[in-house]
Amino acid sequence: MSAAHLQLDRQGRLLHFLTVEGLTRRHLTEILDTAESLHGVAERQVKKLPTLHGKTVVNLFFEASTRTRTTFELAAKRLSADVLNLNIATSSAVKGESLLDTLRNIEAMQCDMFVVRHEQSGAAEFIARHVKPHIAVLNAGDGRHAHPTQAMLDVFTIRRHKPDFPSLRVAIVGDLLHSRVARSLIHALNILGAGEIRVIAPRTLLPAQVETLGVQVFHDPRLGLREVDVVVMLRLQRERMEGALLPSESEFFQRYGLTEERLALAQPDAIVMHPGPINRGVEIDSRVADGPQSVILEQVTNGIAVRMAIMSITLGHHARSIGESA
């Protein structure tokens, strides 16, 4: 059974969130609509809902992360769940405990959800295969494979600014080779029927056969950025690079960095996105990152509502599935 199938129950409801691949427009729209209803919670006096009261969410982070972990933590807390943060890199894994043993021990603490970030592709899927049936698993980024909650917060941010997906032109720029964000985002945009998806990068930073994902390939941003509605800049992932994929960072900025001049090629009301953390002066100029078209900080805010939606949907479906089989 593939990850795409593993995350659905027999009625096609989302039990885990491991990948965007294989999901339908109905699945994604349910997440986006639910997130829309949760978005206003942050503006209330009490920024909390009782939905997951009594549930325990475990953040299992095998790889460093600030934004993703904290927004997952905040999302769980705003739904009234209890949260346990485990940085495995600094815990038992270094003492030689196997992943399954770690898992069994945390399961023994009666938790309901694992949020998993791991440097190995397929780690969240592996965990979803082996956890007890009442536990929901969310992929918070696995290797180069997928980062589905980031993709959902990206399309959520896009939809709030540009709701007409069929006429949408999106350009994804930079290090696609190492980017799990880009992969998940391309799938999500295709499922939601985005008009045109472009990728703009040097050959060395594009995965093999990237065209098969349903994108148009550009190597020159002066052509690729023309008249797009959304520019998604990717972080140059220096820590994942093996060998000389790039001549230098300054040369990358000269050829691909998003400057005000290059952004002027896009639609005048185009929005600029970046999954963070940004490398100022490497993939994006500060004047653009902090400029009026940037929605980079909005993405962070939206990440909380989107993760709240995914948590309440998957745990809700677990409750339903267990109720039906009982």
Add this chain to the structure above:
Amino acid sequence: MGDAEFLIEALAGQLRELLTRRGIADPALVGIHTGGVWIAERLRRRLGILTPLGQMDIAFYRDDFSRIGVHPQVRPSELPFDVDDRHIVLIDDVLYTGRTIRAALNELFDYGRPASVLLAVLVDRGGREVPIEANAIGTRLELPSGDQIQLSGPDPLQLHLRTT
């Protein structure tokens, strides 16, 4: 069962009298999705209330999440006024077990501390499972527990009864 407009008329009359008696000049109306919002819109027009309408979807406050999960078509709650020190009228279509109103009160108080809360419903069908009662009622019906009563709308507003 048919047209619900005449019940709105009765409900509006009761509510007007109640507000006058309590000396509440400008209450804020909050409809509970979906039927409650339709009714609240009509009441707001009839009573000439200036404060914009509030809407609540109590999906995240329900007490049966661990059995049925979140409703797939949940809508945003929107209270376009400051709840603190306001007189609020909560409006729903059918009052039955009272659990929806329990959830709505909890949600309302997460927006602030209202001066008072009144409850107006189109139909009170009995069968309460928590100690909650309405202050203004369009009509009372005694229905067996298996029967379902539903409001369709927004235009026209009609009540449908499904008996077992």
